[in-house]
Amino acid sequence: MIWKRIDEHHIDEGSYARSTEYQDLLTMPMLRICELVSEYRSVFEEIDESYPWADVAKMRSKIAHPYGGFDFGFVWDAVTVDLPELVDVCRKGIS
Incomplete structure (x- = not known):
């Protein structure tokens, strides 16, 4: 989903850092992934x-609560x- 958005919108690191639309397109799915891992960590383990x-799981806090400013590079x-x-690890686990 995230990579599809990158391809569809031709997002690169620079355009991501400059565009709040692109930031939302990529950051929100990452936040959801981190929340899922946090919630179901034992399953992922x-x-x-x-x-x-x-x-x-900790990455969720860095994304959701960017004390000192949001780190787009992160x-x-x-x-x-x-x-x-992460995707490779999960795919190996379900195959």
């Missing part, structure tokens, strides 16, 4: 206990670097 699920990195790894 059954998929792969070595994956840093606690860090994913979310962009989470979407482009961390999320693909």
